[in-house]
Amino acid sequence: ELFVSYGDNTNPFTAGDYAPIDPTPGKSLADALRSSANTQDLRGKILRIRPIQNGTYAIPDGNLFADPKEGRPEIYTMGHRNPYRISVDQHTGWLYWGEVGPDARNDSELGSRGYDEVNQARGPGNFGWPMFIGDNRPYRNYNFTTKQLFDFFDPKRPENTSPNNTGARILPPPQPAMIWYPYERTDRFPLLGEGGRTAMAGPVYHYGDYERSTVRLPEYYDRKFIHYDWMRGWMMAVTFDGAGSYSRMESFLSQFKFDHPVDMELGPDGSLYVLEYGTYWNAKNANARLSRITYHPGNRPPVARLVASRTAGAAPLTVDLSADSSFDRDPGDSVRFTWSIPDAPDRDGARVSHTFTTPGMKHVRLRVRDRAGAETEATTDILVGNAPPQVAIDVAGNHSFYWGDAGVDYAVRVSDTEDGTLGSGIDPSKVSVSMSYGPGGVALAPTAGAGGQAASVPDGLARIRRSDCLACHAVDNASLGPSYVSVAQRYQGKTDARLRLITKIATGGTGVWGDRVMPPHPGLSEDDRRAMVDYILSLASSTLPPRGHAALSRHTASPGGAYRLTAIYADQPRNGVRSLADTAVVILRSPRVPAATAVALQHIGLGTGSGSDATSHLVATVYADTASLFMGRLDLTGVSRVTFELRSPAPHPFTLELRDGSPTGTLLGSVEVRPATPQQWYTQTMPITASGEKAVYVVLKTPVQGIGQFNSLVTIDALRFEP
Secondary structure: OOEEEEEOOOOOOHHOOOOOOOOOOOOHHHHHHHHHOOOOOOOEEEEEEOOOOOOOOEEOOOOOOOOOOOOOOEEEEEEEOEEEEEOOOOOOOOOOEEOOOOOOOOEOOOEEEOOEEEEEEOEEEEEEOOOOEEEOEEEEEEEEOOOOOOOOOOOOOOOOOOOOOOOOOOOOEOOOEEEEEEOOOOOOHHHHHOOOOOEEEEEEHHHHHHHOOOOOOHHOOOOOOHHHHHHHHOEEEEEEEOOOOEEEEEEEEOOOOOOOOOEEOOOOOOOEEEEOOOOOOOOOOOOEEEEEEEOOOOOOOEOOOEOOOOOEEEEOOOEEEOOOEEOOOOOOOEEEEEOOOOOOOOOOEEEEEEOOOOOEEEEEEEEEEOOOOOEEEEEEEEEEOOOEEEEEEEEOOOOOOOOOOOOOEEEEEEOOOOOOOOOOOEOOOHHHEEEEOOOOOEHHHHOOOOHOOOEEEEHHHHHHOOOHHHHHOOOOOOOOOOOOHHHHHHHHOOHHHHHHHHHHHHHHHOOOEEEEEEEOHHHHHHHHHHHHHHHHHHHOOOOEEEEEEEEOOOHHHOOOOOOEEEEEEEEOOOOOOOEEEEEEEEEEEEEEEEHHHEEEEEEEEEEEEOOOOOOEEEEEEEOOOEEEEEEEEEOOOOOOOEEEEEEOOOOOOOOEEEEEEEOOEEEEEEEEEEEOOOOOOEEEEOOOOOOEEEEEEEEEEEEOOEEEEEOEEEEEEEEEEEE
């Protein structure tokens, strides 16, 4: 038997994200009563047929309508909005599907808010749309012209009175959803979380179907149903009671991160195949992939990891390949490495070197096999025939901080093996240079270089990456929603833009960028939303020439942020190899650095408190007689002193040190501190003589005994790097 699902083929945007049931003449495309609730229409249905070898099909017994006068005989279930992924339990014949629901965020006089559903059909039936949703929460008839409200639909006797209905007037009673969830977290199904939603149904697992397999899923999951969500990225395993009804759910494979799972199937050996869509909607995602998940109760297979010294270059191209980061989870197990390289015999060893002489994309495969024969592999592609460009930015003076509004002199350098250099083969107009400012500052990675080139991530972007925002938005390109650059440009210069966007992230919205709905994110803290918006608005950058002077004045109106100077060049495609790009970034941050942005802390806790500026934010408190903060790699060129903003609970003396490389590294500066007034903010200045890039550690020491959780030494709000 073949099951086929169809959506309701209805415009959802004219009904305010509630049930689209507009009977107005000429607007039938906005009436799902003509399709999903129409017994003589195949839209908004799941069909059940038996294909015949001659290209036609037969109708099996047991569908919803035995009499063609009552409804189309192909219909197995009706009342669907968007049954996007369906699954059939091969043992029971029961049908499962995820139903992608409407976007209404609140209950209203029109009816229920929107829910996604996960459903089970043990036989034919009506599942309610567009009259009902979730556990049969009703909508009501409504005159879209006069705005007159009529009665709510009756789940005991649903009646389709639409003039666009060509089927039965009285419909089968609706069956409630097995699982239903809105944008917000609910007490009924708390594990499902909150945010955007796209419910999908996976398989029901039967352990006994794979008796000869050594990689089948554990027996624990026998007869459990797997459902998942494309937007939220989780998977859940549902346990049924003895009657086959929902009993409970639990997280499934939560140790893995899936980039928008869009389909899954059990393999013939009981392993699970998961198709991942990738980060962005409607894009050629580099991280789209097909994953295979196996279970190994005894000998665990090795983990294959491949590192290439170069992944692109002109021919001939010599590449060193290493499997050193591969490992086996079983102690004492040994592994064998085998390399498969195009146009070369297979080779063994943890490290190999190969010279590619012909242009093209070369697919390299590493196979790692343990003593018991378990094998895994890793692959990479090497682009031969086009060397990637090299882009760098030279900045006069300090590479980490800005002071005042003096601006900065800069020069972009670009070189490419095939294209030449900037001004000699490379047209300066082909190099994109821009300057942006983000009030939210920057989070520095431990390995950031001078100025944070390539390793610094703006605080707001870091928070965006930790959320589900990138499922609908990209920085530069339109996805399901507008690009962040487009958002920044639209709101540039509007005084209320920041507050509007901070609020909109929490509440959601529609209509600004067409009909698509932005789901609410009430679970994001105001700090998260503020940092995200500051980053987005910073992308309304100004275009600059490859060499010149960049004004630095935007921090005057919105202090504490960071300037981001970016240069991008994409070379010409050659020898059948696509264009390659390189990006250089210099981030100049405020010289006042919050202690809470430290990369690493030792014996120091972060907590929300009143800072030196009397606002509430994260501050760092020392809870030991020796403690340290790693502030990242910073350029101390032109810095003559560091001023600390401090608050001491008691007049305990202590020493402040600045060191390079580690808490015991080269001493850059030191000062003895003797607090005068407890519980009051004060400053302490430390002279330094160092210059150049340093891995800056702040070290605190005190001879006072008994410093601990309930007797802190000092609280640090910020460090000010001053010329």
